[in-house]
Amino acid sequence: MTNNLRLPHGTRDSRKHTPKANMRGLYQRAIRESFIKLDPRISVKNPVMFIVWVGTIVVFLVTLDPNLFGTVKADINQQRLLNGIITLILFSTVLFANFAESVAEGRGKAQADTLRATRSDTMARKILPNGVIETTNSTELRKGDLVKIIAGDMIPADGEVTQGMGSVDESAITGESAPVLKQPGTDIASSVTGGTRLLSDELTIRITADPGQGFIDRMISLVEGAERSKTPNEIALTVLLAVLTQVFLIVVSTLPPFTGYIANFISVVFGEEAGNNLRNGASIAILISLLVALIPTTIGGLLSAIGIAGMDRVAQFNVIATSGRAVEACGDINTLVLDKTGTITLGNRMADEFVPVNNYSVEDVARIARIASLFDETPEGRSIVKLAEKYQVVIDVDVDQAEGVEFSAKTRMSGINLADGSEIRKGAVDAIKGFVRSRGTQAPLELDAAYEQVSLLGGTPLAVCLNDQIYGVIYLKDIVKPGLKERFDQLRRMGVKTIMLTGDNRITASVIAREAGVDDFIAEATPEDKISVIRAEQSQGKLVAMTGDGTNDAPALAQANVGVAMNSGTQAAKEAANMVDLDSDPTKLIDLVTIGKQLLITRGALTTFSIANDIAKYFAIIPTIFGAAGIGALNIMGLKSAQSAIVSALIYNALIIPALIPVALKGVKFLPLTADQLLKRNIFIYGVGGIIAPFIAIKLIDVILPLN
Amino acid sequence: MTTKRSIATSEIMYKHQIPIFLFLAICSNLIIAPMVYAATSEQFSRSQAWALGLLGVGVLSLSTYLFVVMFQPEKF
Numbered sequence: 121m122t123n124n125l126r127l128p129h130g131t132r133d134s135r136k137h138t139p140k141a142n143m144r145g146l147y148q149r150a151i152r153e154s155f156i157k158l159d160p161r162i163s164v165k166n167p168v169m170f171i172v173w174v175g176t177i178v179v180f181l182v183t184l185d186p187n188l189f190g191t192v193k194a195d196i197n198q199q200r201l202l203n204g205i206i207t208l209i210l211f212s213t214v215l216f217a218n219f220a221e222s223v224a225e226g227r228g229k230a231q232a233d234t235l236r237a238t239r240s241d242t243m244a245r246k247i248l249p250n251g252v253i254e255t256t257n258s259t260e261l262r263k264g265d266l267v268k269i270i271a272g273d274m275i276p277a278d279g280e281v282t283q284g285m286g287s288v289d290e291s292a293i294t295g296e297s298a299p300v301l302k303q304p305g306t307d308i309a310s311s312v313t314g315g316t317r318l319l320s321d322e323l324t325i326r327i328t329a330d331p332g333q334g335f336i337d338r339m340i341s342l343v344e345g346a347e348r349s350k351t352p353n354e355i356a357l358t359v360l361l362a363v364l365t366q367v368f369l370i371v372v373s374t375l376p377p378f379t380g381y382i383a384n385f386i387s388v389v390f391g392e393e394a395g396n397n398l399r400n401g402a403s404i405a406i407l408i409s410l411l412v413a414l415i416p417t418t419i420g421g422l423l424s425a426i427g428i429a430g431m432d433r434v435a436q437f438n439v440i441a442t443s444g445r446a447v448e449a450c451g452d453i454n455t456l457v458l459d460k461t462g463t464i465t466l467g468n469r470m471a472d473e474f475v476p477v478n479n480y481s482v483e484d485v486a487r488i489a490r491i492a493s494l495f496d497e498t499p500e501g502r503s504i505v506k507l508a509e510k511y512q513v514v515i516d517v518d519v520d521q522a523e524g525v526e527f528s529a530k531t532r533m534s535g536i537n538l539a540d541g542s543e544i545r546k547g548a549v550d551a552i553k554g555f556v557r558s559r560g561t562q563a564p565l566e567l568d569a570a571y572e573q574v575s576l577l578g579g580t581p582l583a584v585c586l587n588d589q590i591y592g593v594i595y596l597k598d599i600v601k602p603g604l605k606e607r608f609d610q611l612r613r614m615g616v617k618t619i620m621l622t623g624d625n626r627i628t629a630s631v632i633a634r635e636a637g638v639d640d641f642i643a644e645a646t647p648e649d650k651i652s653v654i655r656a657e658q659s660q661g662k663l664v665a666m667t668g669d670g671t672n673d674a675p676a677l678a679q680a681n682v683g684v685a686m687n688s689g690t691q692a693a694k695e696a697a698n699m700v701d702l703d704s705d706p707t708k709l710i711d712l713v714t715i716g717k718q719l720l721i722t723r724g725a726l727t728t729f730s731i732a733n734d735i736a737k738y739f740a741i742i743p744t745i746f747g748a749a750g751i752g753a754l755n756i757m758g759l760k761s762a763q764s765a766i767v768s769a770l771i772y773n774a775l776i777i778p779a780l781i782p783v784a785l786k787g788v789k790f791l792p793l794t795a796d797q798l799l800k801r802n803i804f805i806y807g808v809g810g811i812i813a814p815f816i817a818i819k820l821i822d823v824i825l826p827l828n
Numbered sequence: 829m830t831t832k833r834s835i836a837t838s839e840i841m842y843k844h845q846i847p848i849f850l851f852l853a854i855c856s857n858l859i860i861a862p863m864v865y866a867a868t869s870e871q872f873s874r875s876q877a878w879a880l881g882l883l884g885v886g887v888l889s890l891s892t893y894l895f896v897v898m899f900q901p902e903k904f
Contacts, residue, residue: 160846165904167897171890178883188879190872355901362897369894373887404883 146226153222154215167362168420169217171369175408176210182405183207189404193396202763203405209770210412216777217421224428224785231435232340244276245269247324258314258331265327269318277314278334279325280304280691286321288312290687311691328691335694351448353720354427357419357727364731365415372411375745376402382749402745409766410745413737413773418730419723421777422784426726429785430719437711438702439684446698449681450716453616454662456709457653457680460622460629463667463706464604464636469500469580469596471507475573476592477566485592487513489584492535492546495524500596501534504546530646532623544586549625550644552583552590561588575627578635598632605637607710610792612639616713617662619653621645647672654679665713667706669693682716684709718787721798725788725806726780732810733776740769740818757815759822768821772814853889857881 157163163170183203186192192199242258247266258276261267269275271286287299290313299319304310312325314334329335350358379402387395430447434440441447458464474485490508493501494517521539533547533555545555549571553563567583570593574581580596608618620641622629629643642649654664654676665682668674669689674696677683685697686704694700701708736757743754744762759765793801841848857878864884865877872880897904 164893167894167904170893174886174890178886188876189883190876190880350902350904358901358904359898362894362901366891366894366898369887369891 146223146230149229150219150222150226153226154218157218157222158214163214163218166217166420166424167358168365168415168417169214171365171415172210172217172412172417172420173214175412176207176214179203179210179405179408180207182403192403199403202767205767206405206409206770209767209774210408213412213417213421213770213774213777216774217417220422220425220777220781220784221428223781224425224432227432228428228435231432236340242274242276245273261327261331263327263330267325267327269323269325271318271320271322273318275312275314275316275318275325277327277331278329278691279312279314279327281310281312281323282326283324284322286323287319289317289319311689311694313687335700351427351443351445353448353723354423354444357423357723360727361416361420361423365420368411368414372407372414375407375410379745382746386749397747406741406745406762406766409770410741413741413769414734416727416730416734417773418733418776418780419727420730422726422780423723425781425784426719426723429787430715430722432785433715433718433787434699434712437708437715439708439712440700440702442698446682447712447716448719449663449698450665450712451718451720452663453665453682453713453716455617455619455657455664456611456713457619457621457650457657457664457666457676458638458709459667459706460598460620460624460632460641463709464620464638465598465600465632469598470503471500471594472579472597473574473595474507474511474592475570475581475595477570478564478590478592480591482592483511483513485584485594486511487515488544488586488591489546489594491515491517491538492544492584494519494522494536496527496534498527503596504594542587544584546582546584546594548623548644549581549583549593552585556585556588556590559588563590567593571625572627575625576631578628578631580624580628598628600632600636601707604707605635608637608639611710611713613792613794614713614717615795619657621650621653647676650676651679665709667701667709668697669704682709682712684712714790714792715787718790721790721802722784722788725802726784728802729780729806729810732807733773733814735811736814736818737769737773739815740765757819757822759819760825761827764822764825764827765818767827768818768825769814771821771825772817776814776817849889853882853885856885860884 158173160170160173163173182188183200183206186196186199186203243255244258244261245253245268246256246261247268248254253268261277266282267276267279269286275288281302281304283304285301285303288302289299302310302312302323311328312323313336314329315336383395427444431441431444434447461469471489474482474489476482476485486508489504490513493504493508494515496502496504517536518539523537525533525535525537525545527534527547531547532551533545535543535545535547537543545552547555549567553567556563563583567590571581571583574593574595577595577597578600579598582594582596584591584594611618617640618638620629620633620636620638622632622641622643623645624632624643626643629641633641642653645653650666650668650673654666657664658679658681663681665684666673666676666680667684667686668677669686671690671692673685673689674692677685677693678696682699683697684699684701684706685693686706687694687700687702689704699712739754739756740759743751744759744765747755747762755765757765759768788802791798791801861874861878861881864881865872865874868877
C-alpha cells in the first residue's frame with residue numbers, strides 16, 4: 121500500500137477536495153444550455169419533460185388562436201390571456217428542468233476543460249529498436265513504444281517505467297503538490313500518467329495506451345458525461361415515470377368525451393348554462409395543465425441531474441468512476457473487503473522490538489535482521505534497519521557480492537544470499553519455520569511463545585534466520601487508524617459487513633480486527649483468497665466492494681461489484697477496477713459507499729416527494745374542471761377561481777424544480793441509519809411533506825395572484 | 829442496383845426521421861380530419877376538425893413514444 125495516507129477522521133466534507141475546475145460562468149452557460157436542450161432531438165431523451173414541451177407548444181397554439189380546437193364560449197381575450205399565462209409557466213417548467221441538468225453537467229464540463237488543458241500535445245523522445253532516439257509528437261506514440269523522459273519533460277502518454285527512477289509531479293490530475301517517486305519493477309510506483317511532469321532524473325517508459333485512450337482522455341469523457349449510460353435504477357425509474365405519464369396521458373385525453381357525456385346529463389338536470397360551464401372547463405389548455413400537473417415533472421426534471429451530481433460528488437473526492445453504475449452500486453454494497461495494511465492500519469508498520477530465541481542475544485537478532493533488510497526498500501525494511509542501528513551492531517557484508525531475495529506473496533519472506541553461500545531470511549513465522557525445516561532443523565519451541573507474545577499485542581511477528589538457525593522475532597507494530605471504529609459502526613448500522621484481509625497470523629488479525637471493529641477477518645490470506653472471499657459473498661446474493669493496487673489484485677477488482685484501484689497502482693489494476701482513486705487512499709472506499717447510498721436516497725426521496733405532490737395538485741385542478749358536476753366541495757383549499765387554481769398549481773409545479781436543484785446536486789443529508797429507519801424518516805419528510813407542502817404553497821400563490 | 833437504391837433510401841429515411849414522421853402524421857390526418865368533421869355534425873369547422881385530427885394523431889404518437897420508452901428505456 122502507499123504512503124502519505126489521509127486519515128479517515130473528521131467529517132466527510134472536511135476531506136472533500138475543493139474542485140480544481142473553474143466554475144466561473146457556470147450559470148450563464150447552464151442558462152444557454154437550457155435553451156439548446158429545447159431541441160426535440162435532445163428533449164426526446166427525457167420522456168416526462170418531452171411531454172411537457174409538446175404540451176407547451178399546443179397551448180401556445182391555442183394562445184394564438186383560442187378557437188383552434190373548438191369555438192370558445194367565454195370571453196376570447198380572457199381565454200387568450202389564460203392560455204398565454206399557462207404557456208409561459210409550462211415553458212418555464214421545461215427550462216427549469218433543462219437548467220437543473222445543465223448545471224449538473226456544467227460542473228463536469230468545467231472539470232473536463234481543466235483536464236483538457238493538461239493534455240496538450242508534447243514532443244517525445246522515442247527510442248527506436250536500434251537504440252536511436254527520435255523526436256516525435258506525442259500523438260504519434262503507440263502502445264509498446266519506448267520513450268525517454270528527462271527532468272522537466274511532460275510525460276507524453278500513459279506508461280510503465282522500465283528504467284530509471286525519478287519524481288513526478290502529478291498535481292495536474294491529483295491536485296496533490298507533493299511529487300511521487302516512480303521506479304520500475306514495483307507494483308505501486310511504476311505507472312506514469314500522460315500529462316504529468318517529471319521533476320528530477322530520467323525515466324524510460326513503455327507506452328501502455330494509444331492516443332485518445334489514455335487515462336486523462338478517459339477521465340475527460342467520463343466527467344463530461346459523454347460516456348454516461350443509464351444505471352439500472354435510473355432505467356427502472358425511467359420506466360416507472362413513463363408508465364405514470366402514459367396512464368395520465370390516457371386519462372386526460374379521454375376526459376373530453378366523458379365531460380361531454382356528463383355535460384349533457386348536467387344540462388338536463390341543472391340547465392344549459394351548467395352544462396356549458398362543464399364543457400368550457402375542459403378546454404385543451406386546461407386539460408394539458410391537468411396532465412402536466414399530474415405527471416411526475418419534479419423527478420422527471422431532476423432525474424438526470426441527480427445522477428450527474430452523484431458522479432460529480434465522487435469526482436470531488438478525486439475518484440474517477442468508469443460509470444454511474446459503479447457509483448450507484450456503491451450504495452447497494454453489502455460487504456466491504458478491506459486490506460489491513462494501509463486501509464485499517466497505518467501503511468507503514470514500524471519495527472518496535474527484537475525478541476531473541478535459541479539463546480541468541482537481542483544484538484544478534486538485530487544484526488541478522490539488519491543484514492536481511494539490506495535490499496529491503498519497503499518502509500518496514502527501513503524501520504528494521506533503523507531499529508537495528510540503535511543496538512550499534514556491526515555488519516561485515518559485501519553488498520556488491522550479495523544477492524537480494526525479494527518478498528513474494530507465495531514465499532512470504534525476503535532476505536539475502538551472501539557470497540559465502542549463507543542464506544539470511546526474514547518473513548512470516550510459518551514461512552521461516554518451513555525454510556529451516558527444509559534445511560534439516562526444527563524451529564525452537566520458544567519461537568511459538570515469541571510469536572504469540574507479539575501477536576497478542578496486535579503486532580506482526582517476523583522471524584529471522586541464518587541458514588537453519590532461527591535467531592528471533594521482529595515485532596512490527598501496527599497502528600489502527602483513528603476514527604475507523606466509529607465509521608465501521610456506522611457501516612454496520614447501515615447493514616454493511618466489513619471483512620479485513622491480512623497476511624498476518626490469526627492472533628494478530630483477531631487483535632487488530634477487534635481494535636478496528638470489523639465484522640470478520642481472514643488471516644494468512646493470499647491474493648487468491650481475495651477473489652474467493654468475494655465469490656463466497658456474491659454467491660449469497662451480496663454486492664461486494666474492495667480496493668487494490670497490484671497486478672495480483674486485478675482479478676479480484678474485476679470480480680467485485682465495486683473495485684477501487686489506487687492511482688499509484690499498476691495499469692492492470694486500474695483497467696480491472698471500475699473506479700480509480702487519484703489520491704490512492706484505500707479508506708476512501710468507505711466514503712464511496714456513503715456517496716452511493718446518498719445518491720440512491722436522494723433519488724428515492726425526490727421521487728416520493730414528486731408523486732406525493734400530485735395529491736394537492738389534484739385537489740387544486742379537478743374541482744375547478746368538474747365544479748359544475750357538483751364536486752366544488754372538493755376545493756378544500758378554498759382557491760379563488762378555476763383560473764387562479766390552475767395557474768397556482770402550475771406555478772408551484774414549475775417553481776419546485778429550481779427549488780429542489782440544490783437538494784438534487786448536494787444530495788439529501790446522509791444519516792447512518794438502518795434501511796427501516798431511513799424509510800420511515802424519508803416517508804415522513806418527503807412523503808408527508810410532499811403532500812402538505814404543495815397545499816400550503818398553492819394556497820399562498822392563489823392568495824398572491826391577482827386572478828379572479 | 830435495386831439493393832443499392834433501397835440502402836440509400838433507408839439511409840435517407842433514417843437521417844430525416846422527424847420530418848418524415850411529421851409528413852406521415854399530416855398525411856394520416858387526410859383520413860382522420862374528414863371523419864372528425866363528419867362525426868361532430870358541424871359542431872366544429874373544417875379547420876377545427878383538421879386541428880383536432882392532428883391533435884389526436886399527436887396524442888397517439890406520444891402514447892406510442894411512451895410505450896417505446898417503457899420497452900427500451902436504456903435508449904432514453
